[in-house]
Amino acid sequence: MALFEVAxxxxxxxxxxLSAYRAILGVPLPAELCLPMHQxxxxxxxxxxxxxxxxxxxxxxxxxAKGCLEGGGSNTAITAPVHASTSGxxxxxxxxxxxxxxxxxxxxxxxEPDGADVWGELPAPLDPKTSxxxxxxxxxxxxxxxxxxGAMFPTAAKLxxxxxxxxxxxxxxxxxxxxxxTNDDRLMREQAPKIVDGISILQHILNVPEVIIAIEDRRExxxxxxxxxxxLREGMKVVLVPxxxxxxxxxxxxxxxxxxxxxxxxxxxxxxxxxxxxGTAHAIHKAVRYGQPLVSRxxxxxxxxxxNPGNFEVLLGTKIGxxxxxxxxxxxxxxxxxxxxxxxxxxxxxxxxxxxxxxTGILALTKTEVKPGIHRPCIRCGACIxxxxxxxxxxxxxxxxxxxxxxxxxxxGLADCILCGACAYVCPSHIPLVQFYHYGKGQALLxxxxxxxxxxxxxxxxxxLLRAEEKARQKKAKQEARKQAIAARKKxxxxxxxxxxxxxA
Amino acid sequence: xxxxxxxxAPFTHATTSVPRTMLLVMLxxxxxxxxxxxQYGWPAIILFFIILASSLLFEALSLLIAKKPxxxxxLDGSAVLTGWLVAMALPPWAPWWIGVLGGFIAIVLGKHIxxxxxxxxxxxxxxxxxxxxxxxxxxxTFFMQxxxxxxxxxxxxxxxxxxxxxxxxxxxALTSASTLTQIKVLQFDGQSIEGATGLxxxxxxAMLGALPGSMGEMSALLxxxxxxxxxxxxxxxxxxxxxxxxxxxxxASVAHFFNPAYHPGVLTHLCPGGFxxxxxxxxxxxxxxxxxxxGRLIFGAGVxxxxxxxxxxxxxxxxxxxxxxxxxxxxxxxxxxxxxxxxGRSKSGEPLASKQxxxxxx
Ligand code: SF4
Ligand code: SF4
Numbered sequence: 022m023a024l025f026e027v028a029x030x031x032x033x034x035x036x037x038x039l040s041a042y043r044a045i046l047g048v049p050l051p052a053e054l055c056l057p058m059h060q061x062x063x064x065x066x067x068x069x070x071x072x073x074x075x076x077x078x079x080x081x082x083x084x085x086a087k088g089c090l091e092g093g094g095s096n097t098a099i100t101a102p103v104h105a106s107t108s109g110x111x112x113x114x115x116x117x118x119x120x121x122x123x124x125x126x127x128x129x130x131x132x133e134p135d136g137a138d139v140w141g142e143l144p145a146p147l148d149p150k151t152s153x154x155x156x157x158x159x160x161x162x163x164x165x166x167x168x169x170x171g172a173m174f175p176t177a178a179k180l181x182x183x184x185x186x187x188x189x190x191x192x193x194x195x196x197x198x199x200x201x202x203t204n205d206d207r208l209m210r211e212q213a214p215k216i217v218d219g220i221s222i223l224q225h226i227l228n229v230p231e232v233i234i235a236i237e238d239r240r241e242x243x244x245x246x247x248x249x250x251x252x253l254r255e256g257m258k259v260v261l262v263p264x265x266x267x268x269x270x271x272x273x274x275x276x277x278x279x280x281x282x283x284x285x286x287x288x289x290x291x292x293x294x295x296x297x298x299x300g301t302a303h304a305i306h307k308a309v310r311y312g313q314p315l316v317s318r319x320x321x322x323x324x325x326x327x328x329n330p331g332n333f334e335v336l337l338g339t340k341i342g343x344x345x346x347x348x349x350x351x352x353x354x355x356x357x358x359x360x361x362x363x364x365x366x367x368x369x370x371x372x373x374x375x376x377x378x379x380x381t382g383i384l385a386l387t388k389t390e391v392k393p394g395i396h397r398p399c400i401r402c403g404a405c406i407x408x409x410x411x412x413x414x415x416x417x418x419x420x421x422x423x424x425x426x427x428x429x430x431x432x433x434g435l436a437d438c439i440l441c442g443a444c445a446y447v448c449p450s451h452i453p454l455v456q457f458y459h460y461g462k463g464q465a466l467l468x469x470x471x472x473x474x475x476x477x478x479x480x481x482x483x484x485x486l487l488r489a490e491e492k493a494r495q496k497k498a499k500q501e502a503r504k505q506a507i508a509a510r511k512k513x514x515x516x517x518x519x520x521x522x523x524x525x526a
Numbered sequence: 527x528x529x530x531x532x533x534x535a536p537f538t539h540a541t542t543s544v545p546r547t548m549l550l551v552m553l554x555x556x557x558x559x560x561x562x563x564x565q566y567g568w569p570a571i572i573l574f575f576i577i578l579a580s581s582l583l584f585e586a587l588s589l590l591i592a593k594k595p596x597x598x599x600x601l602d603g604s605a606v607l608t609g610w611l612v613a614m615a616l617p618p619w620a621p622w623w624i625g626v627l628g629g630f631i632a633i634v635l636g637k638h639i640x641x642x643x644x645x646x647x648x649x650x651x652x653x654x655x656x657x658x659x660x661x662x663x664x665x666x667t668f669f670m671q672x673x674x675x676x677x678x679x680x681x682x683x684x685x686x687x688x689x690x691x692x693x694x695x696x697x698x699a700l701t702s703a704s705t706l707t708q709i710k711v712l713q714f715d716g717q718s719i720e721g722a723t724g725l726x727x728x729x730x731x732a733m734l735g736a737l738p739g740s741m742g743e744m745s746a747l748l749x750x751x752x753x754x755x756x757x758x759x760x761x762x763x764x765x766x767x768x769x770x771x772x773x774x775x776x777x778a779s780v781a782h783f784f785n786p787a788y789h790p791g792v793l794t795h796l797c798p799g800g801f802x803x804x805x806x807x808x809x810x811x812x813x814x815x816x817x818x819x820x821g822r823l824i825f826g827a828g829v830x831x832x833x834x835x836x837x838x839x840x841x842x843x844x845x846x847x848x849x850x851x852x853x854x855x856x857x858x859x860x861x862x863x864x865x866x867x868x869x870g871r872s873k874s875g876e877p878l879a880s881k882q883x884x885x886x887x888x
Binding site: 028031033034200272273276282283284285286287291292293357359361363364365366367368386390391392393394395397398399400401402403404406407410411412413414416434437442445446447448449450451453455456459 | 533534535536537538539540541542543544546547598599602642643644645763812813816817818819865866867868869870871875877878879880881
C-alpha cells in the first residue's frame with residue numbers, strides 16, 4: 022500500500038536491540054501489590070473493599086459510582102473499574118503519591134498475595150458473533166480495559182463513538198515509535214493469533230469493513246507473525262510504516278496511511294476512523310473469550326543502566342523495584358529513570374511506584390543516553406521547525422509562553438501541540454521546550470476555567486438581578502393594584518356619598 | 527541558562543549543541559583563514575588574534591554587566607566566531623585599534639545591546655564592518671597585494687608589530703585597489719569597464735586567491751569548501767546560499783547581457799571571496815536569517831538582488847555587507863508571514879472540514 026508523506030519527525034536512536042530479542046517472561050508474585058484507583062483517563066474509581074477482605078484474582082475492587090456497570094448506551098461514563106490482580110488479602114487503603122508528574126496523592130489499595138493466584142468467578146465467555154454491540158461494549162467496560170499504548174483512555178467509551186459516527190476503518194497501532202520500548206513488538210511476535218482475534222472482535226463491534234494494522238518497517242518479525250495470523254481474513258491487512266518518531270501518534274499514523282488529516286480539535290472519528298493499540302486488542306480477546314478482566318500488561322524494562330533488559334507480563338500493581346531486581350538490578354546509578362519511553366515518558370525516582378495500565382516501559386538511562394546539556398538561549402537556528410510533526414513554530418511558542426503570553430501562544434497553535442518532544446530533541450540550545458508547553462497548556466486550562474467561572478458568576482448575578490427586578494415589578498404591580506383598589510373604593514364611596522347626598526337633597 | 531534537573535521529557539537528545547555548531551563553523555572557516563593568514567603574513571596574524579582577544583574580553587565584560595554566567599557563555603564559542611568573522615571582514619593590515627573597535631562594535635553594539643546571544647536583529651560582524659567602513663573609509667579600504675609569509679616583501683614579526691601598532695613603515699608601495707574598486711572607479715568616470723575586467727578575467731586567480739581584498743575575500747575556493755562542509759554536516763541549510771547565488775547570477779547575467787560596458791560579468795560578481803563568505807558564513811547566521819526554509823529562500827534572493835544594486839549603482843564598490851544588514855531588517859517580517867501550515871488546519875488556521883455531520887470534536 023502506498024504511504025503518504027508526513028512532515029516533521031525525528032530519528033532518535035531506538036535502542037530496541039537491548040530488549041527486542043527477549044521473550045516475554047512471567048514475573049514471580051511480589052510480596053505486595055499496590056493498586057491505584059486511578060489508572061485511566063476520566064473519573065477515579067472508589068475502593069469497594071475494606072482492609073482485611075479476602076479477594077480472588079479478577080475480583081472487582083474499585084469502581085466509580087457514576088461508571089455504570091451496565092455499560093452500553095451513550096451514557097458510558099469515562100472511567101474504568103479496577104480488579105484484583107491476584108488472589109490475596111487487602112492490607113491497606115492509603116493515599117499515596119501517584120506515579121504522575123502532578124505528584125498528587127491518590128487512593129491505592131494494597132494487596133498481599135496468598136500465592137495461589139487463582140481466578141475467582143469470571144463472567145461467562147461471549148461469542149462475538151451472537152452477542153450484541155451493547156453486550157460486548159459492556160464486557161469491555163467491565164473488564165477495565167483502557168488504551169494500553171500508554172494513553173489509558175477507557176476503550177469502551179472510545180467504541181461508543183460507533184453510535185454517533187459513521188465509521189469505516191479500524192486502525193491498529195503497532196507502530197511503537199518510542200525508543201527502547203519493545204512490548205508491542207514482542208506481543209505481536211508471540212501472541213499474534215490472540216491479537217488478531219481481539220482485532221476481529223473490535224471489527225465486529227465497530228462494524229467496519231476495513232482494518233489496517235500499522236507496524237514499523239523495522240519490526241519485520243512482528244509483521245510476519247501478524248500476517249500469518251490474519252491468514253485469509255477479509256478486509257484486514259498489515260501495512261509497514263517508516264520507522265520515525267512520532268509515527269505512533271494516532272493522527273500522524275492516519276496521515277501516513279490515508280493521506281488525510283484529522284481536523285484540529287477533532288477525533289479520528291471525524292474521518293470515520295478509530296485507532297486502537299495492539300495490546301488493547303489482546304486484552305479485549307481475553308475479556309471476551311475468557312471473561313478475564315485486565316489485571317496484567319506487557320512492560321519493557323530497559324536502558325543502559327539495567328543489567329538484563331527484558332519484556333515481562335506484569336501484574337498491575339507490581340512495584341517497579343521488583344521488576345528492576347528481576348532484571349539483575351542496576352549496572353550503574355541511572356542518570357534518569359522513566360515510566361514510558363524517553364521522548365514522552367514520565368520521570369520517577371521512587372522504586373516503590375507500581376506498574377499501572379499505562380506503564381509501557383520502565384527505563385533506567387545512563388548519562389550518555391540522556392545526553393543532558395546546558396540550557397542556553399534560543400539561537401533561532403530553526404532546527405525545531407522541520408522537526409515538529411504538527412507544523413508549529415516551536416521557537417515562537419517558546420518565546421510566547423516564556424513571556425506569559427498565553428493567548429497569543431494559543432493563537433500560534435499551542436493547543437495543536439501534541440507534546441511529542443521532537444523539537445526539544447533537536448534543539449542545540451537544550452531548551453526544555455516541552456516543559457514550557459506543558460506550562461502554557463496548564464495556564465490555558467486555568468484561563469478557560471476562570472472564564473467559565475466568571476461566566477457562571479455573571480449568569481448567577483444576572484439571574485439574581487432578573488429575580489430582583491421581577492420582585493420589584495410584582496411589588497409595584499401589587500402596589501398599583503392596591504392603589505387602584507383604594508382609588509376604586511374611594512370612587513365608589515364618593516359615588517355613594519354623592520348618591521346619598523342626592524338622596525338627601 | 528541552567529543545568530537544573532529537567533522535569534519534562536524528552537530525556538534523550540540529538541548530538542547537536544550550540545558549542546558544537548560554533549566549533550564546526552570555525553572548522554569550516556579554518557582552511558580559508560589559514561590560507562589568508564599565510565598570504566598576508568605577520569600583520570594579518572597579529573591583527574587576527576587582537577580581534578579574537580578583544581571580542582572575548584568584550585563578551586566577558588558584557589556578560590558581567592548583564593549578570594549572566596560568564597564561563598559557560600564564553601565557552602559556547604559564539605564570541606570567538608563573531609570575532610573571527612569580524613577579522614575576515616577587515617583589511618588584513620588594518621591598525622590595531624580598528625580591530626579592537628571591530629570587536630567592540632560586534633560584541634557590545636551588535637549583540638549585547640539587544641540582550642545577548644539570539645536576540646540581535648543584525649549580524650554583529652557585518653554591523654562592525656559597515657560601521658567601520660563608514661567611519662574610517664581610508665583605513666577600511668587599505669588593501670594590498672598579498673605578501674606571503676617569508677616572501678621577499680613580507681614584513682618580519684617585529685616589522686609587523688610596528689605596522690599594526692604604530693604604522694611605522696611605509697607600505698604605500700604595496701597597496702592596491704580591489705577588483706570591485708577598480709570597476710567602481712571606471713564606472714564613475716563613465717568609462718567602459720571592459721578593459722578592467724581583464725584584471726579579474728583570470729578566474730583561477732580569483733578562486734585561489736591572489737587578489738587584493740579583505741581577509742575573508744582571499745580564496746573563494748576554500749570558502750566554498752568550508753561552505754559545502756557546513757551543508758554536509760547539516761549546520762546550515764542550502765536555501766540561503768543557493769538563493770543568494772542564483773539571484774545574483776541571474777540578475778548579473780541579464781545586466782551584463784544588455785550593457786557589458788557598465789556591468790561586469792557574473793563571475794566578477796561571484797568570485798571575489800566577499801560574496802562567497804557572505805553566502806555561506808554571514809547570511810546563514812541563524813540568529814539574523816529567517817527560521818523557515820521558504821523564508822530563507824526569499825532572504826537569500828533579497829541579499830543577491832541588493833548586493834547587485836549596491837555594487838552597480840551606489841558609491842560603494844562592495845555591497846554584500848549592506849545587503850545582508852538590509853535583509854536582516856526584513857527577517858522579522860519574513861518570519862511573520864512565512865509560517866508552515868499547522869497539522870489539521872487550513873493555511874489560514876481554520877480546522878479542516880470534518881467528514882462527519884457531528885464534526886467529531888473532542
Ligand atoms: S512538542 Fe509540540 S511543538 Fe514540539 S515538536 Fe512536538 S508538537 Fe511540535
Ligand atoms: S531548535 Fe532550539 S535554538 Fe533552534 S530555533 Fe528551535 S528553540 Fe531555538
